[in-house]
Every structure is written in C-alpha cells, then in structure tokens.
Amino acid sequence: MNTIKILSVVALSSLAVACSKEKDTSTNDPSFSALSFSDLTVSEDFNWSSSINGNFTVVLDAPSNLYTENQPVELQDVDGNVLQTAVINGGQTSFSVSIPEQNTELFAYYPNTQDRVQINTNKSTTTLKIEEIDFEAGLGSSFFKSGTQVKKTSGNNLILEGDFENSSPQLDSRSFTKVRTAGAWYRYNSAGQIALRNGTNVFTSNTVGEDGRILQSVQIAGDQIYDLTYEYSGNAGFFILFMDNDQKYIGHTRVTLSSNGNASCTFLAAPNVRHIQLYGFAGSNEHLDNINMTQVPEVDSDGDNVIDRKDYYPNDPTRSYATFFPTVGRQILAFEDLWPYNGDNDFNDVVLSNHVEFARDASYNLVSASVKVQLNAMGAGLANGVGLQLLDNNKIPFSNNIISSIALKQGNTVSKLDASVLNGVLVVENLISALKPYYSNTGSGPRSAPQEFEFTIEFNSNAGSVTIIPDFYIFRTNERGREIHLPGFHGTEATDRTLFNTGDDVNGTYKNSKGLPWAIEVIYPYSLYFSHPLEKVDIVTAYPQFQGWASSNGMNNKKWMLYPTQGKIFVP
Incomplete structure (x- = not known):
C-alpha cells in the first residue's frame, strides 16, 4: 500500500493561515521590541497556530x-502519496489541511490527465492548468513521449481485430470525443482504410497529404490499470481518451514511443472512467498494426472491493481508507x-502532542479514529485533565451523537467517554495521578520519557462521511x-460560561484584552521535537523570534521554533 485516500470535500471557505507571506524573514525585527509575552502587540484576529491551516481551493x-x-x-x-481526494464542483474544489510550516510541499493532481501543480500555501487559491492536447498535430502532439517500450501484460486483448485481418471499419465522422459502440473499429474520415502491406493487413491512409483516422471504444469499470502496445511506422499513432458514464470526454493519457516502431503505455483509468477510446491516425506512407490492450491484474486481499494498491488496511474488510489529523505531522x-x-x-503547564488516524470504509464512511495523546510536559502545580471533543469542519459541534464506543490501547486505563459532552472523550481526568512515574519535564522536578494515552473511537452510522476536527483542551480536575x-x-457544553469576561478573559475567546491566549498550537513534523520553555522562562525569552512571528500576525519568523535560546528550553 502506498496511497492514502480521504472523502470528497466540496466546500469553499476562506483560508485561515497563520503565515501568509512567501518570504520568511527569520530575523528579530527591531520594530518588535517586546521583552516578554505580556508586552506583545498582536492582531485581534491572530489564531496563534504556527501551521499552514485551513481550506485551499483548487x-x-x-x-x-x-x-x-x-x-x-x-x-x-512531494513523493506522490495521496493525502486527500476531492471532486470538482463548478470548476473548483477545496482541501482542508493542517500541516507544518517546515519543508512541507503539497501538490494538486488531476488523475484523468496526469497534470500536477504545486499548491501555493501562502494563497487561498491555486490554479491547476490542464494542458490542451492538439489532436490534429498527430505525433507532434505533447501527448506522445519517447522512451523504452513497456512489456505488455499477458491476458485477453480488449481490442477487437487489433491485427485488422478481418476488419471492415464503418465510417463515423462524429467528433472523436463521442463514444463509439464498443467492440468495433470506426473510420473517422474517408481517407482511413485497411490495406495489405508486406503480407499483412494494416491501417493506413488512401490519400496523400491526409491522415486516415480510426477509433475503437472499450467499456470498463474504472479505477483499473491497463497495458497498451501497438506497432507503427512514420508518424502514425494513437491517442487514448477517457469518457465517463455519461460518455463525456473527461481525460486522456500519454503514449511512449520507441525507435523500433513499437509504442506502449501502462496507464490507470481513474474511478470515473467508463470508456477508453483509442483514436488513431496514419498517413499514406505510414501504418498502425497489432493493437493490444490488456487489463493488469490487481489484488483485493480482504474482498472489500478496494484493491490493495489503494487500501490502507488491505487485510481488514471493514476499513479501506485513512485520513489524518494533522494532515501531516503532529499537533503540539x-x-x-x-x-x-x-x-x-x-507555556509548559501542560504540553500535548496529538495525532489522530481516521479509518473509513470502502464508501468513505467513518469507521473509527485511533487517537494518540502524548504528555510532553506538566509544569502545573494544579491538577488538570485533558479532554477531546469531535467537531465538524467549521469547528461546530455535531447535532447528533456519532460515537458508539471507545476502546483503550495497552497501558491506557484512564480514558473514557465524557458523559457531559456530546461526542466528547475524557482523555485523562487527573494528570497528576495518571502519570506513572510522575514527571514535569520542565527542568524543575522529575523528568521522564513522555507518557502516551492511546485509544480508539468507534463511530456509529450517524457519522457518515463527515470531516472531523478534533478539539483537544485541558480542564481543572x-x-x-x-x-x-x-x-x-469555543468551549464544550460543560464549560462554565459564568467565567467568561471574568479575570483577564474577553468574551470567552480564550484571549485577554491584548489578544494574548492561554494556548498556542504548533503543527510539527514527526522527525522534530518541540522543546518547550523551562519553568518560569517566558516563551519570548526561550524563543527570541517568537515575538516577530506573533507581532506580524504570523507573516514573519515562521520557523521561530527552530531557533531557541540554549539553556532556556527543555531538552529530552
């Protein structure tokens, strides 16, 4: 398995990106002169997330x-692994992502034509240009490329009369994007003919200066791999066109030509493809012959109708696809x-490292969520717990219960469903008593490898194919x-809302009057460890570039967390 799929998302909303400038200055701008966190001046709408986080429209x-x-x-x-799949609606689609600022490249790929573009994560919209193929240019079209011939898969030839020995193509001059009846050759123009050359029948042209054109359609199920080979001379060749169930032209693929008169192509017909149409051309001194197209056998080990190539759980018939939060890396x-x-x-009273793997069935419906919550630090002297509420893609609670049960992984004896919060989980009710051994990891008190609380949430049928945003939070035990x-x-239904607008809180926003928060988020690569400040060390002191990041609304110093002050941070 080397691909990961997610449900189709067709929702357009504004991008919420903490960092939105292309250039990362990574300097201490003298205009930002805060000596401590409380001295910072920040934008009212700053989201305090060091990440690329939001909806990207393609x-x-x-x-x-x-x-x-x-x-x-x-x-x-960057390696071509599929993180999500969405569908086009009104000429565009969108992806909801949460990824690290560090060295993360995303690409939009249109499988029907194999066109690909890097997503500009500094902008909310990226244009994916589909190359227009000049079908009149023949071999000069970008449709063709040179290379080594691919060895064909043995199997039944899906092309009828691929050797033209008993073929009498009918004339059908409708557009080449119109699907022909499967199982027969059709001449696109009167110049096309079957002729005897060197003792064998071939397709060629009977008119000097005009290519003969020929078509044949094959009906398929979609989402399958095929091998195509044929012999050609001169500038003769085939285009491979894809049509959907409504016989609309939706894409194409390219053919590899070799110098010895052989052409080949191994291609994937996307899930929506229902017809493959070969569209061939040959001049009067050229020919096409011995066309062979076979389906490449693929395995579905668990019988869930999702082949192993696309099945993240190839041996589990109840699970097929996986989606992740964050999309890449982990949430700090x-x-x-x-x-x-x-x-x-x-910012070391509680430091969490979170990761969620959502499993979906063959119809993209949610089956389960595997949750890992790691406690990196607990500098608090007060007893706190950790909670989780599952929200929709707009961070709004679901109206119905979508959880059927929770199962604890080995070593976790404390997590349970939260009876006071719809679609909520009490990850830990009391961190002090749950830690074995107890540790703080702040440079003041015991230290230990972080303890992990792992569990699996099973979903009921109400969950369907929704996208879920996990809201991890802490509470007083x-x-x-x-x-x-x-x-x-905005807090769960268990939140004591009488505390809103008391102390330093403003309207329950979890920000004070200066816009400063009680929690910050860093989406971090798996390969890196976020070193939180030592006890009583202000985060601006521990990370001098933090002030430039916060004061610029995340536009500068995007990689502030990579440049700590040595001796001011916890090193595991």
Whole structure:
C-alpha cells in the first residue's frame, strides 16, 4: 500500500493561515521590541497556530471540450502519496489541511490527465492548468513521449481485430470525443482504410497529404490499470481518451514511443472512467498494426472491493481508507492553566502532542479514529485533565451523537467517554495521578520519557462521511467547567460560561484584552521535537523570534521554533 485516500470535500471557505507571506524573514525585527509575552502587540484576529491551516481551493483551467464536473482531484505530497481526494464542483474544489510550516510541499493532481501543480500555501487559491492536447498535430502532439517500450501484460486483448485481418471499419465522422459502440473499429474520415502491406493487413491512409483516422471504444469499470502496445511506422499513432458514464470526454493519457516502431503505455483509468477510446491516425506512407490492450491484474486481499494498491488496511474488510489529523505531522498544544487569569507565560503547564488516524470504509464512511495523546510536559502545580471533543469542519459541534464506543490501547486505563459532552472523550481526568512515574519535564522536578494515552473511537452510522476536527483542551480536575481551549474553539457544553469576561478573559475567546491566549498550537513534523520553555522562562525569552512571528500576525519568523535560546528550553 502506498496511497492514502480521504472523502470528497466540496466546500469553499476562506483560508485561515497563520503565515501568509512567501518570504520568511527569520530575523528579530527591531520594530518588535517586546521583552516578554505580556508586552506583545498582536492582531485581534491572530489564531496563534504556527501551521499552514485551513481550506485551499483548487481552480481547474481546462480546455473547453474537457468535462471536469464531479471528477477527482488528489492532494499529494512531494513523493506522490495521496493525502486527500476531492471532486470538482463548478470548476473548483477545496482541501482542508493542517500541516507544518517546515519543508512541507503539497501538490494538486488531476488523475484523468496526469497534470500536477504545486499548491501555493501562502494563497487561498491555486490554479491547476490542464494542458490542451492538439489532436490534429498527430505525433507532434505533447501527448506522445519517447522512451523504452513497456512489456505488455499477458491476458485477453480488449481490442477487437487489433491485427485488422478481418476488419471492415464503418465510417463515423462524429467528433472523436463521442463514444463509439464498443467492440468495433470506426473510420473517422474517408481517407482511413485497411490495406495489405508486406503480407499483412494494416491501417493506413488512401490519400496523400491526409491522415486516415480510426477509433475503437472499450467499456470498463474504472479505477483499473491497463497495458497498451501497438506497432507503427512514420508518424502514425494513437491517442487514448477517457469518457465517463455519461460518455463525456473527461481525460486522456500519454503514449511512449520507441525507435523500433513499437509504442506502449501502462496507464490507470481513474474511478470515473467508463470508456477508453483509442483514436488513431496514419498517413499514406505510414501504418498502425497489432493493437493490444490488456487489463493488469490487481489484488483485493480482504474482498472489500478496494484493491490493495489503494487500501490502507488491505487485510481488514471493514476499513479501506485513512485520513489524518494533522494532515501531516503532529499537533503540539502548549497551555497556560490559570485561565481566566494570566499566567507566567512559560507555556509548559501542560504540553500535548496529538495525532489522530481516521479509518473509513470502502464508501468513505467513518469507521473509527485511533487517537494518540502524548504528555510532553506538566509544569502545573494544579491538577488538570485533558479532554477531546469531535467537531465538524467549521469547528461546530455535531447535532447528533456519532460515537458508539471507545476502546483503550495497552497501558491506557484512564480514558473514557465524557458523559457531559456530546461526542466528547475524557482523555485523562487527573494528570497528576495518571502519570506513572510522575514527571514535569520542565527542568524543575522529575523528568521522564513522555507518557502516551492511546485509544480508539468507534463511530456509529450517524457519522457518515463527515470531516472531523478534533478539539483537544485541558480542564481543572476539581472544577470541570474551567476549560482552556486554543483560540478559535469555543468551549464544550460543560464549560462554565459564568467565567467568561471574568479575570483577564474577553468574551470567552480564550484571549485577554491584548489578544494574548492561554494556548498556542504548533503543527510539527514527526522527525522534530518541540522543546518547550523551562519553568518560569517566558516563551519570548526561550524563543527570541517568537515575538516577530506573533507581532506580524504570523507573516514573519515562521520557523521561530527552530531557533531557541540554549539553556532556556527543555531538552529530552
């Protein structure tokens, strides 16, 4: 397995990106002169997330004869692994992502034509241009490329009369994008003919200066791999066109030519393809012959109708696809725990590292979520718990319960469903008593390898194919309603809302009057460790570039977390 799929997302909303300038200055701008976190001056709408986080819209710029509605677009990483799949609606689609600022490249890929473009994560919209193929240019078209012939797969030839020995093509001059009846050759123009050359029948042209054109259609199920080979001379060749169930032209693929008169192509027909149409051409001194197209056998080990190539769980018939939060890496949440009163701003009272794997069935419906919550630090002297609420893509609670049960992984004896919060989980009710051994990892007190709380949430049928945003938060163990959330989240139904607008809180925004939060988020690569500040060390002191990042609304110093002050951070 080397691909990952996610449900189709067709929702257009503004991009919420903490960092939106292309250039990363990574300097201490003297205009930002805060000596401590409390001295910072920040934008009112700053989201305090050091990440690329939001909805990215992809707009297709496609030829007018190419039908793109409801066709798939893939979100890929630099290695071509599929992170998400969405469908085109009104010429565009969008992806909801949360990824690290560091060295993360995303690409939009249109499988129907193999066109790919890097997503500009500094902008909310990226244009994916579909190359227009000049079908009149013949071999001069960019449709063709030179290379080594691919060895064909043995199997039944899906092309009828591929050797032309008993073929009498009918004339059908409708557009070559119109699907012909499967199982027969059709001449596109009167110049095309079957002729005897060197003792064998071939397709050629009977008119000097005019190519003969020929077509044959093959009906398929879609989402399958095929091998095509044929012999040619001169500038003769075939285009390979894809049509959907409504016989609309939705894409094409390219053919490899070799110098010895052989052409080949191994290609994937995307899920929406229902007809493959070969469109051939040959001049009067050229020919086409021995066309062979076979389906490449693929394995579905668990019988869930999702082949192993695309199945993230190839041996589990109840699970097929996986989606992740964050999309790439892991979520670091660093808390101050004195809300609604300001704290000491070392952001080590509770430091969490979170990752969620959502499993989906063959119909993209949610089956389960595997949750890992790692406690990196606990500098708080107060007893706190960790909670989780599952929200929709707009950070709004679901109206119905979508959870059927929770199963604890080995070593976790404390996590359970939260009876007071719809679609909520009490990850840990009391961190002090749950840690074995107890540690703080702040340079003041015991240290230990971080303890992990792992569990699996099973979903009921209400979940369907929705996209879920996990809201991880902390709360006071002996005062359940005193919750602390990342700005942008609004508290659960268990939140004591009488605490809003008390102390330093402003309207329950989890920001004070200066716009400063009690929690910050860093989406971090797996390969890196976020070193939180030591006890009583202000985060601006521990990370001098933090002030430039915060004061510029995240436009500068995007990689502030890579440049700490040595001796001011916890090193595991």
